[in-house]
Amino acid sequence: MTALRLHGHGASRGSALGRARVRLPHAQEVTEKRIPASAVDAELQRLHQAIESARAEMRELRQRLQGALPAEVGEFLDLHAMLLDDPELLLALDERIRSQRYSAAYALRLQRDTLAQVFEGMEDDYLRSRLDDLDHVIGRINAFLHKRPAGMKGLAGEILVCENVAPSELAQLQSQGVVGIVTSAGSPLSHSAILARSLHLPLVVGASGVLHRINDGDVLILDGGSGEVVLEPAADDLRQYRQRLRELAREQRELGHLRSKPSRTLDGVDITLLANAESREDVAHAHTLGAHGLGLYRTEFLFLQRNGLPDEEEQFHHYRDAVLGMSGRPVTIRILDLGADKADRSGLVLGREENPALGLRGIRLLLAHPKVADTQLRALLRASGYGPVRILVPMVSTREEILALKRRMTRQVAALREEGHVLAEHVPVGAMIEVPAAAIALPTFIDQVDFLSVGTNDLVQYLLAADRNNEAVGDLYSPLHPAVLQLLAQVIGTARTHGTPLSVCGEIAGDPRMTPLLLALGLTEFSLHPATLLEVRRAIRDCNHGELRARAGKLLQARDRRGIERWLAGTCTP
Secondary structure (H helix, E strand, O other), X not given: OOOEEEEOEEEEOOEEEEEEEEEOOXXXXXXXXXXXXXXXXXHHHXXXXXXXXXXXXHHHHHHHHOOOOOHHHHHHHHHHHHHHOOHHHHHHHHHHHHHHOEOHHHHHHHXXXXXHHHHHOOOOHHHHOOHHHHHHHHHHHHHHHOOOOOXXXXXXXXXXXXXXXXXXXXXXXXXXXXXXXXXXXXXXXOHHHHHHHHHOOOEEEOOOOHHHHOOOOOEEEEEOOOOEEEEOOOHHHHHXXXXXXXXXXXXXXXXXXXXXXXXXXXXXXXXXXXXXXXXXXXXXXXXXXXXXXXXXXXXXXXXXXXXOOOOHHHHHHHHHHHHHHOOOOOEEEEOOOOXXXXXXXXXXXXXXXXXXXXXXXXXHHHHHOHHHHHHXXXXXXXXXXXXXXXXXXXXXXXXXXXXXXXXXXXXXXXXXXXXXXXXXXXXXXXXXXXXHHHHHOHHHXXXXXXXXXXXXXXXXXXXXOOOOOOHHHOOOOOOOOHHHXXXXXXXXXXXXXXXXXXXXXXXXXXXXXXHHHHHHOOOOEEEEOHHHHHHHHHHHHOOOHHHHHHOHHHHHOOOXXXXXXXXXXXXXXX
8 A cells, every 4th residue: 555645845854753633723703793892891801811811821831931941942932922912913802802792712713814914015035924924923812712722732742733733832733742844824934833943853744634644543655855755654765764763863873973073075175154044052053063153143032022123232142142152153134134024013114015025125125214224333333342243235236335334334333432342353244145136247246346145046046036935936046047047157257256255145055956046156154043064064074175176167058957967967966
């Protein structure tokens, strides 16, 4: 008998074998339901009790897990608590019940749909994935409205199959013995996916149909790398699973030996491996793995997980700790990269944009909010007194944007020194190359930057006019397009000509299968998540740099994706 194979998107690598525990979504009243005027007060009380029960549950979970889990867990819990306290959500719910006499459940559904439109219209991947958090909070309130417990018991050794999973419950599920998770919705870019990778918990997302094809008690094999789910595995599937576990264990042992090894090719060329980070844990991990520094330290988390903006002191302590955590290795901190955000209470008010992907985001947003820019620049400059700091500017498209930011920096440097702060003599400023205009016109402003970082995730989608989160054009979104490679080669060549350091910080930098291609194009600095650093180091050590550079011409002559894939197949790909 052949086992049934279902497919989603791998979000957190690892394999798992276990029985399925299916969690169906909370039933929500989709049909309109109105209540008599005499029942309004009682319905409001029922809603408020459900919300307060959800709050109490969140507080209890936060207290119980405090200090036992990565810092991200507490931050996610705080985010959910903030949503439960959102006055816009609460007032809108009350208004729908009072004025339109909707039932609490239907009012909740309507308000969820209203807010979902805002989230779905956001261009920024990080912000758009916050819809998962909203749905989880709505689900908790619904559970209490319908007197259903939100949690599940007895999960040891099981694989959870559900519509979606909240970051706030991931660590709890792992502590209960869940060995893997499959969801019918969700994104590899969500909070949940980020945390699952930190917890080393196998996760497959976007596996449509799993809730209809999988039943409680079914035996599953889950591959969080490929996104494959095997239902009722046959003997061959079990043998392959056991073999995969043995290979994974052996691979981890081998990779462990590379922690202290240089990132050097077979012909003796040293390659710089920098780490991407967004938490203290990432910084510590990068340090342990021997990263040469941080090539991308994201600051968005600091701004998003709160009602208001972080002040200078809070930001300074955050950036200073990252600098101290790397013990003298360079730390590249990207200034705020928000876009399409509805941040009323934070002071970064953005109206609904017709096309947020082409709207006010990155450096454009900061220049539109000078006080926000100055506060962050002051905090960053103060952190430079504790170790080497580099400032990375996102979404650059013109020379004028760089000059405007540098003028603000000059003023803040003078003010801080006047106040008696100790700063670095020179704080390098770099530009992210993620807008095609910046890549093409790089010679017009390269004299104004100290380094460059190519953000291939955005560059690819802008260059190919293919939204990386739109499944309808998913086949079109690929870095293995002749235009992408030719533009990368052009940017790398321009940087080399001007003697300007350049790294690639997009997802392709952390994919060991892409390492030979990037080396062939002339890249010598990679910036990647610590989780794949050792794998990329191994790939580098298996490559001959000179041979790859000699074959670059043939790579750039490829006419289509298939030709590029054939080139890759003939290299040192691990």
